[in-house]
Amino acid sequence: MQTIKTALLRTLSLFIVWWALTEGDSSGAVFGAVVSLLVALVSIRLFPPGTYAVRPGSYRLRILGVLSFTGHFVGNSVIAGVDVARRLLLPRLPVDPGSLTLTTRLPEGSPRWLLANALSLMPGTLSVNLIDDQLELHCLDQRMPVTAFVRQTEARIAAMYGITPPDDSGAQS
Amino acid sequence: MIEFTIQLVQVLLLITGCLFFAIGTLGLFRFRDTLSRIHALTKVDNLGLGFLVIALLPQVASPTVGLKVLLIWMVALAASATSAHLVARAVVSEQRGTEGGEGPDA
Amino acid sequence: MTLLLNTVAAFLLLTLMIALVRIWLGPDPADRMLASQLFGTTGVALMLVLAEAQAMPALRDVALVLAMLSVLAIAGFVTRVVRIDRSPADD
Numbered sequence: 001m002q003t004i005k006t007a008l009l010r011t012l013s014l015f016i017v018w019w020a021l022t023e024g025d026s027s028g029a030v031f032g033a034v035v036s037l038l039v040a041l042v043s044i045r046l047f048p049p050g051t052y053a054v055r056p057g058s059y060r061l062r063i064l065g066v067l068s069f070t071g072h073f074v075g076n077s078v079i080a081g082v083d084v085a086r087r088l089l090l091p092r093l094p095v096d097p098g099s100l101t102l103t104t105r106l107p108e109g110s111p112r113w114l115l116a117n118a119l120s121l122m123p124g125t126l127s128v129n130l131i132d133d134q135l136e137l138h139c140l141d142q143r144m145p146v147t148a149f150v151r152q153t154e155a156r157i158a159a160m161y162g163i164t165p166p167d168d169s170g171a172q173s
Numbered sequence: 174m175i176e177f178t179i180q181l182v183q184v185l186l187l188i189t190g191c192l193f194f195a196i197g198t199l200g201l202f203r204f205r206d207t208l209s210r211i212h213a214l215t216k217v218d219n220l221g222l223g224f225l226v227i228a229l230l231p232q233v234a235s236p237t238v239g240l241k242v243l244l245i246w247m248v249a250l251a252a253s254a255t256s257a258h259l260v261a262r263a264v265v266s267e268q269r270g271t272e273g274g275e276g277p278d279a
Numbered sequence: 280m281t282l283l284l285n286t287v288a289a290f291l292l293l294t295l296m297i298a299l300v301r302i303w304l305g306p307d308p309a310d311r312m313l314a315s316q317l318f319g320t321t322g323v324a325l326m327l328v329l330a331e332a333q334a335m336p337a338l339r340d341v342a343l344v345l346a347m348l349s350v351l352a353i354a355g356f357v358t359r360v361v362r363i364d365r366s367p368a369d370d
Contacts, residue, residue, distance in 0.1 A: 120261075245346060
C-alpha cells in the first residue's frame with residue numbers, strides 16, 4: 001500500500017517536471033505520462049520507500065520542516081552572497097581563511113549531503129570533505145561563529161527529515 | 174501604474190544581478206587561494222543568478238515557462254554547490270598529496 | 280525591456296570573458312576547473328536572459344543542459360585527474 005502511494009506520488013512529481021520542461025505543450029503529454037510512470041517504477045526498484053530511513057520506514061519529509069529549512073536556506077544564501085561581495089569591495093579585503101573539522105550528528109545518506117551542500121552556499125563556509133561523520137569546512141573568516149551556525153542548520157535539517165534531534169548538545173566540541 | 178512598478182522592480186533586479194556577477198568575477202582576481210575563489214564563485218554568482226531569475230519571471234509567456242525557469246534555477250543551485258564541494262575536495266587532496274601530512278591553512 | 284535584456288546579456292558575456300582570462304592564467308588544474316562552474320552559473324544566466332531577449336525558448340533547454348554538464352565535467356575531472364576517490368590515509 002505504502003509502495004503504491006509512493007509510486008503515484010513520484011509519477012505525479014515527475015509529470016509536473018515533464019510538463020514544465022515541455023513548457024505546457026499538450027502534444028507530448030501522453031508520452032510524458034507514460035515515461036513518468038516508468039521512471040517512477042524504476043525509482044521504486046532502485047530507491048525503495050524509506051531508503052534513507054534512520055529506522056526503516058520512519059523517514060518522511062515534514063512539510064513544515066521543509067518550509068522552515070527553505071526559509072533558512074534562502075535567507076542565509078542571500079546573506080552569504082552579500083557578505084562575500086562586501087568583503088571583496090572593501091580595499092583591505094578582510095578575510096582570514098582557515099579550515100575546521102566538525103562531527104556531524106546527522107545520519108548517513110541524504111541528510112548529511114544536504115548539510116554539506118547547503119553549507120557551501122551559506123555565509124563563510126565551504127564544505128571540503130565529508131568522510132563518515134567528519135565534515136571538513138573551509139571558512140572564509142575564522143572570526144565568524146561557524147560552529148554555532150552549523151549546529152543551527154543541522155537542527156533544521158533534522159527537523160525536516162523528522163529525525164529526533166540529539167539531546168547531548170553539550171557533549172560535542 | 175502597477176505595470177510601471179513591476180517594470181521598475183525588474184530593472185532594479187536585473188542591475189543588481191549584473192552587479193553580483195561582476196563582483197563574483199572580481200573575486201576570482203582578488204582572492205589569493207583557490208578555495209577562497211570558490212567561495213566567491215559559488216555564493217556571489219548564485220545570488221546574481223537568483224536576482225536575474227526573479228527579474229525574468231514577470232516577463233515569461235506562461236506559468237509553465239515560469240515553472241521551467243525555477244526548475245533550471247534549482248538545478249543550477251544544486252550543480253553549483255556540488256561543483257564547489259568537488260573542486261574544493263580536489264584542491265585539498267592535491268595539497269596533502271604533494272606535501273604529505275597537514276596541508277597549509279590557506 | 281528587450282534592449283535592456285540584450286544589454287544585460289552583453290554584460291554577462293563580458294564578465295564571463297574577463298573571468299576566463301583568470302581561468303586561463305591558472306596555474307593549478309583545479310583553478311582551471313572553475314571555468315566549468317562558471318559556465319554552470321554565468322552561462323545559465325546568460326542563456327535564460329537571451330531566451331527572453333531573442334524570444335528563443337530553446338535557449339532555456341541549453342541553460343538546463345549547461346547546468347547539468349558543468350557538474351558532470353567536474354565530477355569527471357576530480358575522479359580521473361586528481362583522484363579524490365583515494366582516501367587520504369593511503370599515502
